[in-house]
Amino acid sequence: MRRHREADGSYTAPYQLARSLTLFGAHAAGVPAIETVHPDFRDLDGLAAYAARGRRDGFMGMTAIHPSQVAVINAAFTPSPEERLNAQAIVDLFAANPGAGALQMDGKMVDAPHLKAAKAVLALAAD
Numbered sequence: 001m002r003r004h005r006e007a008d009g010s011y012t013a014p015y016q017l018a019r020s021l022t023l024f025g026a027h028a029a030g031v032p033a034i035e036t037v038h039p040d041f042r043d044l045d046g047l048a049a050y051a052a053r054g055r056r057d058g059f060m061g062m063t064a065i066h067p068s069q070v071a072v073i074n075a076a077f078t079p080s081p082e083e084r085l086n087a088q089a090i091v092d093l094f095a096a097n098p099g100a101g102a103l104q105m106d107g108k109m110v111d112a113p114h115l116k117a118a119k120a121v122l123a124l125a126a127d
Helices: 013-029 044-057 067-077 081-096 112-126
Strands: 102-105 108-111
Touching (some): 081 102, 081 108, 108 112
């Protein structure tokens, strides 16, 4: 039997390509990219790792196949208090420096893509 997933739930190479193209297409279209299911509904630790990878890669949420997965998925895709504070600091920094293209925060450069991402984090946290 052919398998399209590894033991940890991640996709094999051809399906990783399809996943990536789907993610890029959703971003290009300006719509939220939704990650696929984690097939082992009893493996909540594996689900948490899978959801964390999905969020890291740019997915905005994922589907569940069992009610026990919902809390884990919500936790993975909800910005943490630290993420919210950092995002608010970026928004505040740009608000205090109108017209700036790039600024420094905590010794690192932040620019328009960082501001856009910060606003997205705050919008997600508000939902």
